[in-house]
Amino acid sequence: MTEATKSWIEAANAADCEFPIQNLPYGVFSVDGQAPRCGVAIGDRIVDLAACEAAGLIDAGGTFSQPQLNDFIALGRAKWDEIRAALTALLATGGNSATPTVAMADAKLHLPIRVTEYTDFYASRNHAFNVGVLFRGPENALPAQWTHIPIGYNGRASSVVVSGTDVIRPMGQLKTDDGPIWSPCKRLDLELELGAIVGAPSELGDRVSVDRAESMIFGYVLLNDWSARDIQAWEYQPLGPFQSKAFATTISPWIVTQAALEPFRSEGAERLNPLLPYLHETRPGFYDLNLSWSLNGETLSRTNYNVMYYSSAQQLAHHTSSGCPMRVGDMLGSGTISGPAPDQTGALLEMTEGGKKPVKTGDGDRTFLQDGDTVTLNGYAQGDGYRVGFGPCTGTILPAKE
Numbered sequence: 001m002t003e004a005t006k007s008w009i010e011a012a013n014a015a016d017c018e019f020p021i022q023n024l025p026y027g028v029f030s031v032d033g034q035a036p037r038c039g040v041a042i043g044d045r046i047v048d049l050a051a052c053e054a055a056g057l058i059d060a061g062g063t064f065s066q067p068q069l070n071d072f073i074a075l076g077r078a079k080w081d082e083i084r085a086a087l088t089a090l091l092a093t094g095g096n097s098a099t100p101t102v103a104m105a106d107a108k109l110h111l112p113i114r115v116t117e118y119t120d121f122y123a124s125r126n127h128a129f130n131v132g133v134l135f136r137g138p139e140n141a142l143p144a145q146w147t148h149i150p151i152g153y154n155g156r157a158s159s160v161v162v163s164g165t166d167v168i169r170p171m172g173q174l175k176t177d178d179g180p181i182w183s184p185c186k187r188l189d190l191e192l193e194l195g196a197i198v199g200a201p202s203e204l205g206d207r208v209s210v211d212r213a214e215s216m217i218f219g220y221v222l223l224n225d226w227s228a229r230d231i232q233a234w235e236y237q238p239l240g241p242f243q244s245k246a247f248a249t250t251i252s253p254w255i256v257t258q259a260a261l262e263p264f265r266s267e268g269a270e271r272l273n274p275l276l277p278y279l280h281e282t283r284p285g286f287y288d289l290n291l292s293w294s295l296n297g298e299t300l301s302r303t304n305y306n307v308m309y310y311s312s313a314q315q316l317a318h319h320t321s322s323g324c325p326m327r328v329g330d331m332l333g334s335g336t337i338s339g340p341a342p343d344q345t346g347a348l349l350e351m352t353e354g355g356k357k358p359v360k361t362g363d364g365d366r367t368f369l370q371d372g373d374t375v376t377l378n379g380y381a382q383g384d385g386y387r388v389g390f391g392p393c394t395g396t397i398l399p400a401k402e
């Protein structure tokens with residue numbers, strides 16, 4: 001792999017730029033109403049990968065002219081490495097200044113992948129404990145199996161949307177003392193998560209080791225698992241969340257590759273007991289990633305991905321433990337990422353203790369989200385003089401369709 005620290009695209013060299021040459025995240029963009037195609041973010045520009053292919057600068061079998069990255073990702077890890085090395089050479093100082101790019105300000109960003117299936121996990125001990133206290137009391141807060149098994153549920157791929165898409169407040173059944181009512185959700189929340197994008201398939205009946213699972217991950221996005229807490233509280237037992245999570249999941253437009261995050265590999269949370277052998281990992285599977293979320297531009301919480309108990313590779317390995325096959329474009333949500341303190345929580349449910357302690361903001365007190373509120377997730381890994389970021393993952397709440 002070519003090592004490069006600076007680009008001829010000057011904006012990429014600023015210390016606080018989230019898209020330096022060390023990052024090169026993949027997305028899908030369009031300009032002037034033309035067909036969406038694949039691109040890579042660098043500085044304040046997007047490399048037009050379809051045009052690069054047409055010009056013979058790179059070769060990905062024509063996959064970059066597709067309106068999502070699935071076909072490129074399916075080409076496999078050797079091709080991922082080859083294209084990353086080629087782009088690094090083109091974009092480095094002294095590279096090819098005729099590489100086709102467009103101004104990011106002129107581009108519309110689209111969903112980067114066709115999400116094949118979506119599974120969401122529950123891997124922050126702080127979050128699992130805090131939410132458990134609110135739903136079941138402190139004695140039963142952390143379920144007995146939690147320190148042994150990555151807990152998850154099968155979510156909906158059909159409602160995964162790209163950053164910038166408005167989110168309509170869901171209608172649903174809410175519990176009252178007089179029985180359920182049909183109502184707009186009154187306890188609408190965010191969940192700050194990381195999403196792992198699966199880049200290689202496994203066969204039906206095939207169990208995948210944690211090491212192999214890691215080699216199957218193409219990259220990561222920021223993920224907001226919007227949650228209707230009142231609908232959830234009424235519906236979730238015994239089979240887990242359903243309509244409370246099905247109405248929208250927002251992801252960042254840029255997929256930061258595993259290769260770009262490699263320098264930031266980190267230990268996760270301390271193990272409370274030994275894991276069964278099929279969940280053993282030979283090296284730490286977490287990253288030192290600074291994460292935060294803001295409400296209407298005001299940052300309310302900061303945490304780090306390395307507080308998590310199960311890595312995406314462990315979650316993926318567990319997902320195949322029954323023989324369940326994985327496919328290119330599957331997305332695994334990490335679970336809400338929360339540190340121990342209220343200003344480190346990844347959801348309002350925890351921050352406000354179930355709505356009992358409103359959080360003060362410049363826009364007034366909040367327990368849960370109001371119509372018109374905009375929530376933005378941010379995340380980056382801090383290198384020596386550069387940062388590898390995701391770009392914002394944002395959504396604004398629209399009133400319910402009553």
Ligand code: CA
Pocket residue numbers: 120121191193225333335336
């Ligand atoms: Ca979640």
